[in-house]
Amino acid sequence: xxxxxxxxxxxxxxxxxxxxxxxxxxxxxxxxxxxxxxxxxxxxxxxxxxxxxxxxxxxxxxxxxxxxxxxxxxxxxxxxxxxxxxxxxxxxxxxxxxxxxxxxxxxxxxxxxxxxxxxxxxxxxxxxxxxxxxxxxxxxxxxxxxxxxxxxxxxxxxxxxxxxxxxxxxx
Amino acid sequence: xxxxxxxxxxxxxxxxxxxxxxxxxxxxxxxxxxxxxxxxxxxxxxxxxxxxxxxxxxxxxxxxxxxxxxxxxxxxxxxxxxxxxxxxxxxxxxxxxxxxxxxxxxxxxxxxxxxxxxxxxxxxxxxxxxxxxxxxxxxxxxxxxxxxxxxxxxxxxxxxxxxxxxxxxxxxxxxxxxxxxxxxxxxxxxxxxxxxxxxxxxxxxxxxxxxxxxxxxxxxxxxxxxxxxxxxxxxxxxxxxxxxxxxxxxxxxxxxxxxxxxxxxxxxxxxxxxxxxxxxxxxxxxxxxxxxxxxxxxxxxxxxxxxxxxxxxxxxxxxxxxxxx
Numbered sequence: 423x424x425x426x427x428x429x430x431x432x433x434x435x436x437x438x439x440x441x442x443x444x445x446x447x448x449x450x451x452x453x454x455x456x457x458x459x460x461x462x463x464x465x466x467x468x469x470x471x472x473x474x475x476x477x478x479x480x481x482x483x484x485x486x487x488x489x490x491x492x493x494x495x496x497x498x499x500x501x502x503x504x505x506x507x508x509x510x511x512x513x514x515x516x517x518x519x520x521x522x523x524x525x526x527x528x529x530x531x532x533x534x535x536x537x538x539x540x541x542x543x544x545x546x547x548x549x550x551x552x553x554x555x556x557x558x559x560x561x562x563x564x565x566x567x568x569x570x571x572x573x574x575x576x577x578x579x580x581x582x583x584x585x586x587x588x589x590x591x592x593x
Numbered sequence: 594x595x596x597x598x599x600x601x602x603x604x605x606x607x608x609x610x611x612x613x614x615x616x617x618x619x620x621x622x623x624x625x626x627x628x629x630x631x632x633x634x635x636x637x638x639x640x641x642x643x644x645x646x647x648x649x650x651x652x653x654x655x656x657x658x659x660x661x662x663x664x665x666x667x668x669x670x671x672x673x674x675x676x677x678x679x680x681x682x683x684x685x686x687x688x689x690x691x692x693x694x695x696x697x698x699x700x701x702x703x704x705x706x707x708x709x710x711x712x713x714x715x716x717x718x719x720x721x722x723x724x725x726x727x728x729x730x731x732x733x734x735x736x737x738x739x740x741x742x743x744x745x746x747x748x749x750x751x752x753x754x755x756x757x758x759x760x761x762x763x764x765x766x767x768x769x770x771x772x773x774x775x776x777x778x779x780x781x782x783x784x785x786x787x788x789x790x791x792x793x794x795x796x797x798x799x800x801x802x803x804x805x806x807x808x809x810x811x812x813x814x815x816x817x818x819x820x821x822x823x824x825x826x827x828x829x830x831x832x833x834x835x836x837x838x839x840x841x842x843x844x845x846x847x848x849x850x851x852x853x854x855x856x857x858x859x860x861x862x863x864x865x866x867x868x869x870x871x872x873x874x875x876x877x878x879x880x881x882x883x884x885x886x887x888x889x890x891x892x893x894x895x896x897x898x899x900x901x902x903x904x905x906x907x908x909x910x911x912x913x914x915x916x917x918x
Contacts, residue, residue: 494735
């Protein structure tokens with residue numbers, strides 16, 4: 423195996439193992455900790471793909487903000503009782519079966535993948551020449567301006583909704 | 594990459610970290626002396642001339658102290674929390690350019706890297722507070738998580754103006770973009786927000802609510818003792834250094850100094866250190882002067898004042914940049 427393949431093999435195995443650890447831990451705080459390690463691995467994979475901007479955003483947004491909020495809520499709820507409750511419901515064999523079928527399907531098409539040469543103007547060289555951050559910014563604010571704005575409005579609606587729900591009714 | 598290249602990186606990393614840790618050790622003496630003189634005291638005087646060897650005595654004491662672990666603590670997380678803090682703070686050094694062309698890693702996303710690590714560093718306080726399984730530690734951890742999330746946003750936004758002016762997030766490029774005019778002049782608003790948010794992000798007075806000793810004993814660090822406590826302490830001071838270095842690089846021209854008379858022959862790294870230590874002195878000065886904020890005041894300041902002002906600063910910078918072009 424070449425060095426990049428070894429790297430990818432490490433990330434793939436580590437990420438799968440970490441995801442399993444996240445869902446199987448009894449203590450929710452431990453789950454969040456494994457998820458933090460998982461997010462750092464995802465950022466590592468982005469770095470490996472030369473997407474350093476995405477890697478930084480992955481850490482800042484997911485590890486630094488969203489996961490801290492998770493942790494905050496879990497700590498506030500003080501889920502000590504959860505530790506003794508049975509984690510899995512009766513349907514888990516059905517879920518496992520579907521998972522295995524999906525895995526078999528994915529493995530069976532592995533050999534049929536053909537790698538196409540880079541299409542369009544955003545080739546690896548073009549991105550490298552001006553940096554991934556600049557490229558993402560340009561694409562986001564010109565070609566995909568409308569979807570970007572729509573996404574912002576959706577988020578704004580969610581924020582307003584949360585404020586309305588949390589606010590006390592004034593009689 | 595050749596073996597020589599890897600060796601060179603290793604040498605750079607080890608020497609920067611070693612020198613940095615010595616600075617972290619002696620900065621606490623600086624703090625105790627500075628605050629003591631502001632309060633008309635002498636500060637540490639016993640160990641060595643005017644207490645210069647005090648940090649060494651302190652380190653030896655902490656190193657040999659008994660390591661007490663609460664019986665109901667969550668041990669793995671209790672062990673790992675202070676280590677996360679130190680690693681996050683010290684790794685930020687990798688992108689700090691000490692003088693022209695010298696940084697361990699010249700990343701294109703330098704600012705984002707420092708911000709990412711400072712948000713990971715928050716886990717140390719949160720997890721340390723939770724794992725100790727004590728009321729005071731837990732409250733400290735909760736306060737810290739809310740505080741860090743809020744002030745991270747305003748800190749990130751306050752640096753956007755700098756990124757726009759420099760047209761880059763590479764810290765070396767930001768320093769070279771400030772030739773002749775430091776960014777503190779056009780970005781005075783951004784600088785004010787950055788500095789105050791950095792105080793909150795490093796849990797320093799007046800925002801040291803996670804360890805508020807008058808209410809929470811010692812907050813998140815209550816149950817920690819000996820070397821583990823020392824690691825938390827190191828992480829806090831290392832974070833202070835990193836934030837001061839970031840302020841110097843983004844707003845005060847980094848390693849550049851006045852280029853005339855005898856000043857021109859002073860090495861750039863000395864200018865960099867002088868500026869960083871000026872900021873650190875400012876941290877101590879504020880600690881000796883201001884009382885602690887109340888928690889609701891802290892949240893109001895962060896969300897209702899800093900974030901809108903930082904956003905306005907971005908719009909203003911963008912407008913000026915377009916109109917001046």
